[in-house]
Amino acid sequence: MPPTDIAILAKAPVPGFAKTRLIPAIGAHAAAVLQERLTERAVATARDATIGDVTVWCAPDTRHRSFRDLDVTLRPQPEGDLGARMLAAFGARPTLVIGTDCPALTAAHLRDAADALATHDVVLIAAEDGGYVLIGARAPHPELFVEMTWSVPSVLAETRARIAALGLTSRELPPLWDVDTEDDLARMEREFPELAL
Incomplete structure (x- = not known):
């Protein structure tokens, strides 16, 4: 299997900048602490x-x-929406792009996704909220990222439709969940107490 690089998109753990959807529940400082733990x-x-x-x-x-x-290795995210920033993370080799919001993602998931790219153009791990926690590809495909409405429940369905329209082969691994809401935070604290605030 050829090497498969992993690109992690991460926000700096700055109060008021990171995990903003959780700030009303836990405060800006705790949200920043959580961001730092999830990135690590x-x-x-x-x-x-x-x-x-x-x-x-x-x-x-x-x-x-x-x-x-x-x-x-650190690189600054470029200007632009989430799609532009994800697209920039793809290099010349097969690449998996992830964020920091999915504590349930394991090294085995990443290896399985890399294995999938040996026989498929694109690999996805869906998020339970309708997006995805991982996208990987053997080569960059700008059409999967440009002019997409992000952070809505239709992201995964739209991505699937674009993959099909491009004639690309794809594989989806079982879905996971990410930490965006108070309920997600409570689930994280139950399942991953080492991350609890």
């Missing part, structure tokens, strides 16, 4: 997969201390 977990998971290079794509830039402490 995502990086550790990606390293444990041992399938290729790991890069953290940082927003707003790479200067935050917590990014430098990760000891991985």
Whole structure:
């Protein structure tokens, strides 16, 4: 299997900037602490997969201390919407793009996704809320990312439709969940108490 790189899109753990949907429930400082813990977990998971290079794509830039402490390659996220930022993370080799909001994502999931790219053009792990927690491809496909409405329940369905329209082969792995709401936070604290605030 050729190496498969992992690109992690991460926000700096700055109060008021990270995990904003949870701020009304837990406050800006706790939301930033959670962001830092989730980023560290995502990086550790990606390293444990041992399938290729790991890069953290940082927003707003790479200067935050917590990014430098990760000891991985850092790149600034470019300007633009989520699609532009994900597309920029794809390189010349097969690439998996993930965020930091899915503590249930394991190194085994990443290895399975890389395996899928040996026989398929695109791999997805759906999110239970209608988006996805992972997208991977053997080569960049801008059509999967441009002019997409993000953070709505139709993202996964629209992505599937675009994959089909392009004539690409794809594989979907079992869905996972991410931490966006108070209910998700409670689930995280039950299932991953080491991340509890």
